Amino acid sequence: MSLAFGHAAAAGPDPRDPVVDPAQTAGSMTDTVCGAVLRQDTPIWWWIALAPSLALLGLGVIAVGWLLFSGVQAWGNNWPTVWGFELINYVWWIGIASGGTFISSLFFLLRADWRTSLSRIAETMTLFTAICAGIYPILHLGRPWYFYWLFPYPNTMKLWPQFKSPLLWDFIAILTYVISSILFWYIGILPDLATMRDRAQGRFAQVAYGSLALGFRGSGTQWRHYRSTYATMAAIMAPLVVSVHSVVGLDFAGGETPGWHSTQFPPFFVFGAILSGFAAVLILVLPLRRLFRFEPFVTGRHIDVLCKLLLVSSLCVAYAYMMDAFSTYYGGDKAELSWFHDRLTGVHAPVYYLTLLLNCAVPQLFWWQAFRMNQIMVLLVSFSAIVGMWFERFGIVVVSLGHTELPSAWGIYHPSFWDYSLFAGTIGLFATGFLLFIRLFPMVSMFEMRELIEERAR
């Protein structure tokens, strides 16, 4: 059986692959997943990936240091484009984060069998992308050390934050999202930390995993409360992620700027978020399944499902773009029309056409199974969606702010070196954190896989 599957894997993934290789048992699956982490020699690809990640992270640290020293004038944003790279990248990162939460919570509630082996990788991605996103609004405050002013705390000035502002909602939403994602991730990995504790050979590893597992032993009582706690958390996380991206959309829709002041922004931002989220999950899952030898659990079926989800979210995004254009012309507001023509023909016109091409046109390739099963093509299309979503946010932030109602206030945004280096720094932060976690923690939810394997065996 295992040999036959080996041939199938060599021939490439197939959408008809079983969700887990039938030759796998609970024991063999546990050994493979633990073995990827507990091996003594760190694989060479890991070091090769870590070196540039650390370099980018270092650049980011310098960029933050310079920002704190010199103030926000280090960045390219100024009137009229007061929101530049910081908002673009913030929305981009938080959008990517949605992919993990959608897979781990929404598809848990839907009892999708393919979700089991992907949830951990996706959730770990969410953890670090949400942190990358959270850094931007704080740094954007100008005096980041006063960020706690956003929080309603008793103060001698007897001031309260402005609860009617979407920007404050955003602060609360991101805070909730980051904390909830960490807690949900930890509850989800708890039984697997116990597995690691019992498999680890060295004293240090045993103590470390044992301390993190907090004494989880898989007793009947622990499991009984575990399932209901986890399921309830998942049921709350699914609406939370929708609310977070809706609030991000409201950050824009709350402003009177042409192109932003639209009721479709909250769902539009949710669509965009899941498109980049599924794309990012594909970009991470495809190499990891090979490097960790996870092919028996991450099969053609998983790739097929993720590609189809990417296609669906791309169609949703295309619909939102269509409504965007339709409501501009149907509304007939002069400033909106002028902004839309600037978007089609102005300096930043290529950004708009790239947005349409990369987010709406390229993912249409996934209608064909041959493209969904070609891993190089899947990576290319996913990259296209990730880059396309960045361009979309660039268009929303920069073109709108540079082309408001007042022609005398029009302007063009030029990002500075520090804008680019901070962006590179967050990529470094994500990559470093993600690499550390995949080296230290099991990247497949083992106890859920055991249930799946047992269910299949029956």
Place this chain on the structure above:
Amino acid sequence: MILVSFADRDAMVHAFRTLRDAGLAAETYSPMPPDEADRSPIPLLMLLFGLLGAFGSFAMQAYATTLGYKLDVGGRPNLAWPSYVPCAFETGVLFAIGAGFLAYFAINRLPHLYDPVDEGAGFDAATRDGWFVAIRGDTRKAPALLEDLRPTSVEALPE
């Protein structure tokens, strides 16, 4: 304490029920949840804390904008309740998730880093593919019952 291992889930669940019904203090140890029937007070607790967070946040925002710090922006109403909803929702979620997280560890009395059951030979398998039942306290009735339950191993451990 007596630590007994079984070949599969069904054997373990059957043994657990038999031992429990005979009045023994039995507890299962398994690599995945043993059966479907999960009853826990935690979801209700999460709901209560979620509602507390949401209504508490709403009340705080209402207080802040009507009594604490009135801000007249073009004559708009001070009690702008629709704009309190997003924060109230998020705070409710934060309270619910936080309460569920803490309650899970509290209800299981974790952290509990050492337990005598850890000394059992091969007990490591409880987090891989082993199915165990531990019988604590008065175990005099256990050997007679275990004969029919087809355990794969039986071990006596100090408590």
